[in-house]
Amino acid sequence: MFYKRFTFRLIFRLLVINLLGYLLYYLISNTQLWFTIAGTAFLLLGAIISLYYYINEIRSDIKRFILAVKTRDHTLNFKNKATKGSFPELYESFGEILQVHKQIRLEQEAMFQLIKTILEQVPVGVIVINNTETAEESEEIAFFNQAASNLLGIPAYKYWHRLKQHLPAFASEIAQILQGGKRFLELKIQDKLIQLSTEVIPLNLYGKNYTIISFQNIKDEIEQKETEAWNRLIGVISHEILNSITPISSLSDTINSMVSDKENLDVSEMDDLKTALQTIKRRSAGLLDFVKDYRLIAELPTPNLESHTIGEILKHIKVLMQPFARVKNVVLDVEQTSSKITVQLDLKLIEQVLINLITNSIYSVEEKENPQISVSYRLEHTKLYIDVSDNGKGIEAADLEKIFVPFYTTRKNGSGIGLTISRNIMKMHRGSIEVVSEPDKLTTFSLVFNYI
Known part of the structure; x- marks a missing residue:
């Protein structure tokens, strides 16, 4: 309704503040009615404070919306204000943006799970190392599929230095092509000789450095x-x-x-x-x-x-x-x-x-x-x-x-x-x-x- 709109409420408050200000000026200039003057002053102060909180509420809602987008908080809801607030179109847009942002996030999660499932099913070992941290002990393994665990005969370690301690020969060979390239490796895993065709691809995504290591046993194929x-x-x-x-x-x-x-x-x-x-x-x-x-x-x-x-x-x-x-x-x-x-x-x-x-x-x-x-x-x-x-x-x-x-x-x-x-x-x-x-x-x- 019109009387709920921001423009109407703002003009109404400004008129009230102006009238009270004019009345207070008149009373002080032409009368000695101190109780009336004090009451009018309190009313003027209340109108000013009400205007401040009214504008600050909108600023706070915008701040909450921006914070929700930054933190990917999809629980924030503006449905009530979209129907009763002063800016229905604005709050409705806020809700739509948050909903689209949530949908994109769900699609990204679904695609990530799909790719992860595919990589878990392929017979090629894949290890992804997060190289953003400079310290070697801090290099985290972002992804370690089941094929990699089976081929190397080791559990899915969380940190690269743990894998190096368990398989120093493999880590040493990977270090030779750490900047990217292919290499043929022969490793003895659990008294069994395997021949691995290995490729390393360095990658930078959103300011983070990753190393993708893929390998497969080609002994039978050879x-x-x-x-x-x-x-x-x-x-x-x-x-x-x-x-x-x-x-x-x-x-x-x-x-x-x-x-x-x-x-x-x-x-x-x-x-x-x-x-x-x-x-x-x-x-x-x-x-x-x-x-x-x-x-x-x-x-x-x-x-x-x-x-x-x-x-x-x-x-x-x-x-x-x-x-x-x-x-x-x-x-x-x-x-x-x-x-x-x-x-x-x-x-x-x-x-x-x-x-x-x-x-x-x-x-x-x-x-x-x-x-x-x-x-x-x-x-x-x-x-x-x-x-x-x-x-x-x-x-x-x-x-x-x-x-x-x-x-x-x-x-x-x-x-x-x-x-x-x-x-x-x-x-x-x-x-x-x-x-x-x-x-x-x-x-x-x-x-x-x-x-x-």
Whole structure:
């Protein structure tokens, strides 16, 4: 109601004070009525005191509200004053602000409990240290989840120095990366060796320094990865051996058919025989060297760069792969074998790449009515491209990047390593492999060399 409003009450009190002041002045100036003068003076003093307490009440309420916000006291209530007070809108706003503040606080508590519950469930040990205190004995552990307790075999200590006393080796390793970083630790906990992958992250929140330590036991994962690595290594070597042995076997069959039931060979047949034997010898030597290097250092051998012409490379590949393609009823067209363009490369390694690509193409076109594979080269700006194209089933767009991932394969009996090795070989030549595919129409793999 209007008469309860602050403005009305303030104006009313000021009018009363002014009237009493004027009356007191009049009585003192024009009369000798001392009892009336004293009574009027007391009334004026009471009105002034009432005005002071009235304004001070509002100031006190505002002070209480600010203190409640600062101390996060959500029990303060202004409902009565919002309906009966002089400032209903103000007190209603106070109530709404306190309610919103309470809701935010509850949401923060709920989120904290959610995160805490998640961290308690994950198999990763998490320790959070409050580094705000300078004294080492005062460094409090703000969070210590159950996984950390299980992995380290210790209770959830409240202070860091207690953990250091129990596990000095762990604390010493953490001190090495206290400013942030990762570290691999081997610790003996309760006569059991564990291998921990550990990460430390320093953090500053609202002027307080924290150190987050996370760690997990990777011993089982390492053992599993070692087993997988051995299996994959066997698959890699088998893949490379088969890819090279297959064309050699086909070439051997061709030679056998040339010399069987013949006592004499003419000059052209003798030249073909010599070329085939030289190719088998070179490819066998290359294969043996490749396997030997792979076995010894578990990675590709460093390229032995020499000058070779494109024609020489394509000619060797034609001689090596033509018999295998013929057996599969595939038309293999190797163009420009007379080219004199020279490039620095390791012939054995690049042959290995081309064997992989052509072999993949042969398997890709084997269900086609007119299977065709072409090998050619082109020059564009400062790049030299050797292209292997086929009209096979091609590669879907989603698989174009996956095909280079180790052990990813779309072929039934493939190992998924050929393209990975091929790309690594090209990287070692400071080149790359590019692929463009239109499924069931044309797929082209390109070996890209820098050519200046």
